[in-house]
Amino acid sequence: MTNPANDKTGGLWARPKQKWLLGIPLGALIAFGLGAIALGTTNYVLHETSTTDFCYACHSHENFIKPEYEASSHFNNLAGVRAGCADCHLPHDNWFELVWTKMVVSLDIIPELAGKLDTAEKYEEHRAEMAESVWRQFKENDSKFCRSCHSIDAMNLDAQERRTARQHSQAADKGETCIDCHYGIVHREPEGASEIIERLQEEFSVDDTD
Ligand code: HEC
Ligand code: HEC
Ligand code: HEC
Ligand code: HEC
Known part of the structure; x- marks a missing residue:
């Protein structure tokens, strides 16, 4: 399935020799995920608080x-x-x-x-x-x-x-x-x-x- 030649290309996503190094891309992924959720929530709140109905609340x-x-x-x-x-x-x-x-x-x-x-x-x-x-x-x-x-x-x-x-x-x-x-x-x-x-x-x- 995978072409062994690709494994030599290295880079961030290549399987690292030491296991702990996996933590770097994984950590980045988690940070990105959390960031996206936070931003998504903020944007959701921003959107919901921009509707005329929201202003009508008061x-x-x-x-x-x-x-x-x-x-x-x-x-x-x-x-x-x-x-x-x-x-x-x-x-x-x-x-x-x-x-x-x-x-x-x-x-x-x-x-x-x-x-x-x-x-x-x-x-x-x-x-x-x-x-x-x-x-x-x-x-x-x-x-x-x-x-x-x-x-x-x-x-x-x-x-x-x-x-x-x-x-x-x-x-x-x-x-x-x-x-x-x-x-x-x-x-x-x-x-x-x-x-x-x-x-x-x-x-x-x-x-x-x-
Ligand atoms: C110096 C005064 C003046 C300024 C500044 C001005 N207008 Fe007007 N505008 C008028 C007058 C007078 C009319 C015609 C009467 C009316 O519809 O209120 C008019 C009409 C309009 C109309 C209706 C047009 C039509 O024929 O149906 C719109 C839309 C409009 N203005 C938008 C704007 C916008 C947006 C700005 C700012 C970018 C602006 N105007 C700046 C004086 C002004
Ligand atoms: C969401 C878009 C939007 C925004 C923001 C907006 N307008 Fe309008 N405006 C319209 C539309 C649509 C019409 C009606 C056009 C028509 O059918 O002739 C209109 C009509 C007008 C008219 C002519 C009718 C009237 O009531 O005299 C004026 C003048 C006008 N706008 C000025 C303004 C000014 C000043 C602002 C900012 C305080 C503003 N508009 C903000 C969309 C907008
Ligand atoms: C929690 C209740 C509440 C909500 C929700 C709310 N307002 Fe207000 N708003 C107020 C009160 C109270 C004042 C008077 C504040 C003062 O003058 O001290 C006010 C004042 C204003 C003023 C005058 C501001 C000024 O500079 O004096 C505008 C414009 C305004 N609101 C627009 C909005 C819009 C647009 C929304 C929706 C996006 C909104 N408000 C949502 C309670 C609210
Ligand atoms: C087309 C643009 C436009 C829209 C739509 C609009 N406003 Fe305004 N608003 C203004 C302008 C311009 C003023 C300044 C006073 C004036 O010219 O009437 C103002 C003034 C106000 C004030 C100050 C008190 C007063 O009566 O002048 C409040 C509060 C306010 N708006 C709330 C709202 C809320 C809530 C909504 C939606 C239900 C809304 N506005 C929709 C343009 C708009």
Whole structure:
């Protein structure tokens, strides 16, 4: 069956002369197996904690988040493409950033248990500050979560209204990002949204001239 000539080729998988040497490839195999299981489990956990149902575990809130989201064009649209919570709120291009974000987000269990957002009134009380924090993140990362689906390069600008096409084609040069113009598309705008956006625009344009 086996060609004795192959035994002479040596290498890691050749039967070693001393029995204990077998431990090296065997150990590597076991380490690889354990690593794969650990990674598989991590990826399983990462996947399970990226579903909209997982976010609903805390953010179902029948009176606010859920009905607002389900009425939005990102839940239901002509193209039949649905953006889940994670598509707009979690990084996809960097595994370490995803794991880090999850660890930070896990800490939300504390305010959740404290009932920080458990009624519509409490949610409204905090909506503006939470929205601002999300907008700030989108200003910092140039709305990269939106860009995982949309790209201005891929837009048929000719089919858009002239003004809209101009705004899209000039956005990058003017340092504008998607949420400068598109906010409150999934969630209801908090009170004073346009003032907050303006304030962030000023803050970030000052940063650019440094
Ligand atoms: C354990 C309960 C829990 C789960 C699960 C959860 N959240 Fe939250 N989330 C909270 C609480 C509580 C807050 C308010 C935290 C605060 O402002 O201190 C919050 C805040 C937020 C905010 C506003 C963040 C900010 O910067 O102010 C976003 C966006 C968000 N969650 C999205 C998500 C998404 C997307 C998921 C699913 C991947 C998710 N959450 C899963 C409890 C949870
Ligand atoms: C998972 C993919 C996905 C992500 C992520 C996504 N979108 Fe969309 N978006 C869509 C689809 C699909 C449509 C509907 C297309 C249609 O049928 O016209 C849409 C529609 C829109 C529209 C036009 C309809 C409306 O509601 O005004 C705007 C504006 C828009 N998206 C902006 C954004 C912005 C801003 C972000 C980031 C906060 C974003 N999108 C993130 C897929 C996505
Ligand atoms: C300077 C303002 C501005 C910026 C920045 C901007 N848009 Fe728009 N966009 C508009 C206007 C105005 C419209 C037309 C009205 C509407 O649908 O909201 C529009 C429309 C759209 C539409 C619907 C197109 C259609 O005709 O159905 C999508 C999708 C969209 N924008 C996505 C984006 C994304 C993604 C970004 C970031 C890469 C972005 N926009 C950046 C102003 C802007
Ligand atoms: C198309 C992208 C998109 C999707 C899908 C989306 N969000 Fe958001 N989310 C945003 C943006 C942008 C903001 C900043 C405020 C705004 O513009 O409405 C935001 C704000 C929030 C906030 C801060 C409070 C508020 O009401 O503004 C929470 C909490 C949140 N999202 C949770 C969720 C959860 C949970 C889901 C899924 C059920 C979800 N989001 C789906 C884009 C999205």
